[in-house]
Amino acid sequence: MDDTPTSPAADKRGVGSDRLAGAVLVAFALAIMWETRVLPLGSLSHPGPGYLPLALAVLLAILGAVVAMRGGPELRSLDWTEARHAAMILAGCAFAALALEVIGYRLTVMALLVFFLGIVERRPPAAVAIAALALSLGSFYLFSDLLLVPLPRGPWNF
Numbered sequence: 001m002d003d004t005p006t007s008p009a010a011d012k013r014g015v016g017s018d019r020l021a022g023a024v025l026v027a028f029a030l031a032i033m034w035e036t037r038v039l040p041l042g043s044l045s046h047p048g049p050g051y052l053p054l055a056l057a058v059l060l061a062i063l064g065a066v067v068a069m070r071g072g073p074e075l076r077s078l079d080w081t082e083a084r085h086a087a088m089i090l091a092g093c094a095f096a097a098l099a100l101e102v103i104g105y106r107l108t109v110m111a112l113l114v115f116f117l118g119i120v121e122r123r124p125p126a127a128v129a130i131a132a133l134a135l136s137l138g139s140f141y142l143f144s145d146l147l148l149v150p151l152p153r154g155p156w157n158f
Contacts, residue, residue: 022068029061088120104154105144109136 032053039050092115099108113132117123123131143149 016071016074018071019068022064022066022070025064025067026061029057029064032057032060085120089116092116092120101152102154104156104158105151106136106140106158107154109139 036050036053036057039053040048041050041054042048092112095115096108096112099111103111110132113135114128117131118125118128140151144151
């Protein structure tokens with residue numbers, strides 16, 4: 001029997017990456033289910049505001065359990081070569097969450113795209129500028145003006 005970290009026998013001894021990821025998904029789904037308890041569910045023909053979040057959380061819990069049961073390689077056997085890349089993406093998302101209300105949607109999306117495309121992905125500056133301007137202004141127009149979704153404008157009303 002092969003006892004390499006990716007073999008099924010070794011997979012049952014340690015914590016596998018898929019098992020951990022599935023458990024985190026189930027825990028996240030349970031937290032969502034707990035939070036939706038205050039929202040009215042409604043009925044199947046007239047769903048309330050808590051109906052869809054609860055249904056999605058149940059689906060997430062089921063899929064997380066399937067991922068956890070399938071297993072995968074042990075965490076210690078994984079190569080973490082993309083850890084820096086993942087940390088940069090997480091930092092960009094944290095910035096966006098904190099800056100959205102402070103500097104507004106358009107400037108936050110522009111800064112985020114410049115960071116992701118220019119620094120993380122190292123794309124040419126002209127392409128980064130065009131993409132950042134087009135996506136931030138275009139998505140703001142789509143959601144705010146056409147779909148009438150209120151988006152934060154920031155202190156300069158931009």
